[in-house]
Amino acid sequence: MVGEQSMCGNHALLGTASALAILAAAMCSGTADAQAAPDETVAPGNDIIVTATRSASSISKVPVSIAAVTQEQINRTGVREFADLIRLTPGVNLTSTSSGSNQIAIRGISSAAGASTTGVYIDDVPIQVRSLGYSAGTYFPVLFDLERVEVLRGPQGTLFGSGSQGGTIRFIQPTPSFNDFQFRARAEFGDIDGGGQSYEFGAAVGGPIVDDKIAFRAAGYFRRQGGFIDRIAGTPIVATSGGQPVVDGSLGPDGLRLEGARTVYEDSNWTETIAGRFALAFNVTENLVVTGSFNVEDQTLHDATNTVWVSASRPGRGVYAAPVFAAGSTTQLLNDPNDPGNPATGQPFLTGLEAPLYDKGSDRLYLPYVTVDWSNDAVQLISTTAWLARNHSQWVEATSSYGYSFLGFAAPRVGDSARDILTDRQRNFTQEVRLQSANPDARLRWVVGGFYSNNRQRSYEEDYVNFLGRVPSLFGVTAADGPYPGTSAFLNAFGVPLGPNSLVYSAEFSSRERQLAAFGQVDFKIVPQVTLTVGGRYASNKVRFDTVQGGPLNNLNAPYGTPCPDAAGCTPGQGAFAPVFPIERQFNNEKVFTPKFGISWEPDDRNLIYATASKGFRPGGAQVRVPPVCGGDLTSLGYVDANGNPASPTSYESDTVWNYEVGSKNRMLGGKLRFDGSIYLIKWDKIQTQLQLPTCGYLFVDNLGSAKSRGFDAAVTYSPIPQLDLSASVGYNRTTFSEESLVFQKGDFVPNAGSPWTIYLSGEYRIPMRGNEGYLRSDFTYTSAPRRTGRVDPDSPLFQPFDTPRPSVSLVNLRAGMRFDRVDVSVFVNNALNYNRAQGVEKYVNSPLYTTSYLRPRTVGVTASYRR
Secondary structure, three states, rough: HHHHHHHHHHHHHHHHHHHHHHHHHHHOOOOOOOOOOOOEEEEEOOOEEEOOOOEEHHHHHHOOEEEEEEEEHHHOOOOOOOOHHHOOOOOEEEEOOOOOEEEEEEEEOOOOOEOOOOEEEOOOOOOOOOOOOOOOOOOOOOOOOOEEEEEOOOHHHHHHHOOOEEEEEEEEOOOOOOOOEEEEEEEEEEEOOOOOOOEEEEEEEEEEEEEOOEEEEEEEEEEOOOOOOEEEEEEEOOOOOEEEEOOOOHHHHHHHHEEEEEEOOOOOEEEEEEEEEEEEEEOOOOEEEEEEEEEEEEEEOOOOOOOOOHHEEEEHOOEEEEEEEOOOHHHHHOOOOOHHHHHHHHOOOOOOOOOOOOOOOOEEEEEEEEEEEEOOEEEEEEEEEEEEEEEEEEEEEEEHHHHHHHHOOOOOOOOOOOOEEEEEEEEEEEEEEEEEOOOOOOOEEEEEEEEEEEEEEEEEEEEEEEEOOOEEEEEEOOOOOOOOOOOOOHHHHHHHEEEEEEEEEEEEEEEEEEEEEEEEEEEEEOOEEEEEEEEEEEEEEEEEEEEEEHHHOOOOOOOOOOOOOOOOOOOOOOOOOOOOEEEEEEEEEEEEEEEEEEEOOOOOOOOOEEEEEEEEEEEOEEOOOOOOOHHHHHHHHHHHHOOOEEEOOOOOEEEEEEEEEEEEEEHHHHHOEEEEEEEEEEEEOOOOEEEEOOOOOOOEEEOOOOOEEEEEEEEEEEEEEOOEEEEEEEEEEEEEEEEOOOOOOOEEEOOOOOOOOEEEEEEEEEEEEEEEEEEEEEEEEEEOOOOHHHHOOOOOOOOOOOEEEEEEEEEEEEEEEEEEOOEEEEEEEEEEOOOOOOOOOOEEOOOEEEEEEEOOOEEEEEEEEOOO
């Protein structure tokens, strides 16, 4: 560990040195040099240029609810992660888990199940992932060397396909310049209150190799995101009453403590990201440009944990801690301090297990693609061919979960360990061709195109548990019972011995999804001020799902202590109790048409009013049955077959949305005051919903009724004087079920829909200083408490009385700096008020364990950037 900490120190010094180098460049550049390169994404009047309609337009002229953030704005606000960017965008929410999965909610449309509800693009290449297995999540690229990020609210199925049911997020990268040499660099160092250090350095360069013929763009980036959660070790001790462990939660978090706690690794939850991009463009003829681009990103997670033990943490003192459960030796003797009636037995109780001590993970993405752009005065033809390869793996701690689910343990014993390894592979081929009108001012503007994708995804899970193989009793079955008396309780229960490394569960989920689509959209000015929009997309989706399950827990022919029917005796793996493991292949083929209708009125160059009706679609899918151990949960929720036996669904249907929206974009007071706003109603049918069974913890998907999403989003910017910029934005959403289902009642809030209120306020004041410019900036974000659903909803069958919902979040970021011509140097304080409220507390079933999570504490640092 000393070596690791020393290496961290070297990285920190390198980050600080990079910042100082950029500052030195500022001093040398002088004010007499040419001004920094203009931001090509900003139109005259400070309007951002976007391509939300697949052609370049000023954001104030696009009849779509859209938020756009340029690279300059990203630098000024100090946004470094996608989660930070989301807080600046009203109507959008992000939920992530330590296993690597994530859900984006746009206008309340979100789901942890099936295909994504939000399209995510790098340039014109979709990269979103299907929810397959337990850890699949869409990757979000680093926020460096971007032209802008566009967030399109509402269904975008016409131009962006089935992955854009709730909206679309696009990361637009700079194209190589055939005429101008460009260079930008950024370095940053930050210290987390009570935690580690964060630092980054990145540079991008581009320009002509042969004037007007060949151009390039290259970028490299490194960031270490410091951690703040300590890993500790000790002996879990459960409080007792009358000699019996108290597990009902009545004692609160103090019902479980860690005796002899010691720190194993400080600030363990750090991550490192390395990213690079190289693009080469050829101006083949006056009308034809061919660009090849290659993106690579590699993220290493030292410890992905985002939850801590409440009893071991003291947020007021900057202490956030989670224990590690190191696997004990196979010769370790049983001595359970949580069971006073069972002193040391003199018997070994553990099996062999080797796994990382922390929740280590990695995520690697490779994206080569080629764009061909041909145009003349009348039309433009664009082809994008892409191949995406992504490999993601994640270890997950599961000791407490397996202990209480299978043995009813109030807390793990010293030496107990359960670890899951989750692996996901994504291989996508996409091809899109568009032909569109070239004149943006024409009375008739149109776009037609075709899209093909062949996406392969595979998810693996393997669970290793070292305290089940030698347990004396399992579900009431002992070693003396049948069908194999004299062996072990484990073998008599499951009929299959432990696998290598104490494997108890394995599953391989794979999907192959092919989509062929044709789309088009026409914008016609019936009079100079009024434009009608009609569009549609017809798509054929074919999906094949394969599941192969193994390990003792998946044995469908497990005996559970049933006596051997053969007088001569039974042999494990043979005869009446020969193991049967689920192996399934299912298909889902659908054809769908998603139309769009709109009308916009532009009375003058400063005002735009529009109305839109559009449809969104998400294909259905298939899934594996949950293990037999979940039978009690299934029965309690009403999931039974015709014979009354517990049965989880093995497939689910597609779901659709219809979005009805009215919006307005206005520029007033000579452009000093700007307003963008919209109100909407979305009808969502056959919602694909992911359910977590309360006791066994497994998940499955079902179509649970319909819902309505209502809300609005609005943004105002005001520059009363040239030196002062003020902005405010707000989003409100209410998404509720419209009908009753097995789990939800009419009027219940839809899970994962996000917070009802999101507010963002910012202000920047600039001070001229001898040809340079100083500035002061403040950003405030507010996210209200999410609606109560599931475990925290008293009216839900999944309700857990000791769980608490997530609270509202208020964050203040401050920044002060100087701009020296091409260089910007600033100091910042993120989470300046050190917001540290627990983000919802969860109590484990049949255990006194309470866990929660926290946002990153106050961070103080310095940033230096250079741009030419």
